[in-house]
Amino acid sequence: MMHAPQIKVPATYMRGGTSKGVFFRLQDLPEACQVPGEARDKLLMRVIGSPDPYEKQIDGLGNATSSTSKTVILAESTQPDHDVDYLFGQVAIDRPFVDWSGNCGNLTAAVGAFAINSGFVAKEHIPDNGICTVRIWQANIRKTIVAHIPITNGEVQETGDFELDGVTFPAAEVQIEFMDPADGEGAMFPTGNLVDELEVPGVGTLQATMINAGIPTIFVNAEDIGYKGTELQNDINSDPKALAMFETIRAHGAVRMGLIKDVSEAANRQHTPKVAFVAKPVDYVSSSGKQINAADIDVLVRALSMGKLHHAMMGTAAVAIATASAVPGTLVNLAAGGGERNHVTFGHPSGTLRVGAEAKAVDGEWTATKAIMSRSARIIMEGWVRVPGDCF
Template sequence: MSFPPQLRIPATYMRGGTSKGVFFALNDLPLAAQTAGKARDSLLLSVIGSPDPYHKHTDGMGGATSSTSKTVILAKSERAGFDVDYLFGQVAIDKPVIDWSGNCGNLTAAVGAFAINNKLIDPARVPQNGLAVVRIWQLNIQKAIVAHIPVTDGQVQETGDFELDGVTFPAAEIKVEFIDPADATEPLFPTGNKVDKLKVPNVGVLDATLINAGIPTIFIRAHDVGCTGCELQDAINNNVDALAMFEAIRAHGALKMGLINNLGEASERQHTPKVAFVAPPDRYTASSGRVVEATHTDLLVRALSMGKLHHAMMGTAAVAIATAAAIKGTLVNDAAGGKARESVVFGHPSGTLEVGAKATFTEGRWQVDKAVMSRSARILMHGEVHVPAKS
């Protein structure tokens, strides 16, 4: 019996922020995978190596974590005023599922560099030296993002001295602006409340801030669920009961936010919403061994992604943190001291991150103009990814 040879597809393996993923130009994908559907999902699952019952991704490009099991498809934008369309797929590790419901804020930092390197934007928009302003249309959430990409001698500048907690080596700083990160057709607070009572069986009734900015996020107090806000990954990810509790909170929060119609749908929508717990500043030791003093943060935040505590912070969740921190009366703002603010420094398992946002209450609803943060990105490998063809 003969078997077809592997497919060979041009691809770039990139780190963006504290995530990494496999990037494709839309036109480089096989024709059947250039449109949404089973062929595309099947191909990308094979690229990553999912579903993997061993949870290792030995037979694919994935890293067996939510931060490293990601795919990106980019194309020249046909939308006026934008350079590139950005589509993100979060690949489940042990299920044949790709969640297309949200964005990856971390990988957004790599989108502009990929677009420039692959000539997806007008060369006239790329300076010989300086910052290239790349206008990104995020297809998953239908939002505008602006990335400021450093350029030296006409080439993307990847090396630099900007240090990002959660990333091993310094690199060039990339400023990313998430324009109007809340859904314009939906309220910032889906229930209309800054704090809701969330009833979760076997957990209790929890105060929760349910917000839709950057990515739908459920914020709860750390001490309400027996945590301190200083936890590192092992404290949560090695605790089966804790993971089950947080997944129950996430599912019931998703239902209250109107993101799912019944609790059973939560398992098929793993990427959104996120669940995070907050606490006032406290001294803790980050995963690198560095001591983070209480005076160096405004609050502590720990967040779960794809059922596990994240090793740092998702970029889109950082947008939600910045937005909620800017609005008095939310649990995030309360943890940060309860005062009006337009930026916040929060502690996460790998260190700290500063994010900014400005929220205003206009015509009976909260609005956010933009949220801003600095990330970095670089190419890890470029060439072709090999994928077994379907016989």
């Protein structure tokens, strides 16, 4: 029996923030995969190693976590005054599914460098030494992101001494600005309320702040669901009942946010919304053994991604956290002590993160103007990824 040989597709494997993903230029994909659809999804799943019933992604570049089962496609920008279009695909691990419903804030840190290295940024805009400003069009949510990429001797500077909790080694700092970060075309608070009573069968009626900023996110109080806010991954991910509870909260919150019409649709929209729980600061020990002092943080936050507690914090969820903290009366704001603020430092399983945000009320409706955070990124490997020629 004859089998199609493997083909080579130019690709770059990159870390961005606390995530890793496989980056492609649109023009380098096989012709059938240069447009959205089944062929593209099948190619990306095969690259990552999904679907994998063993949930290991042994036969691909994924590392069997939501943070590492990611793909990025960059193309010449379709928007004026932008350098590149950025499309993000979250690949499910055990199911044949690629979720295109949201952005990855962590991998955004790598997009600017990849755009420079791949020729999407005009050479005259790249300094010999200094900072290159890359204007990115995030095609999933149709928003502008501005990345500030350090340049040394005309090339992207990747090494440095910037430390990011959740990443083992230091690297160069990349500042990212999420402009007008409310996700999608709807209101920042889609229910019209800063806090809602969310009825969740089998769980109860929970106070919830549901926000579209960075990525649609549902915030609940840790104590209302039996947690302290200091939990690490194993505390949640080893408990099937807890994971089922969070998925039920997520599904019912998605309906209230207008993202889906029925809870049954949530299974086919795994990437969004996120669900997170918040608590007032207390001392705890991070997953690396680092002591986190209550005095050094404003609020505790734990967030789930693709059905599991994240080992640190998704970049887009960090935008949601910062934006919600800037609006007096949200659960995040109240857990952080209330009042007005333009930045927040929150504790997550791997440590802490500081994010700035600006929000204002216009005609009684809140809107976010900008969120700012620092991440880091670097190329891990570049060349070609091989896949069976008949996989798509």
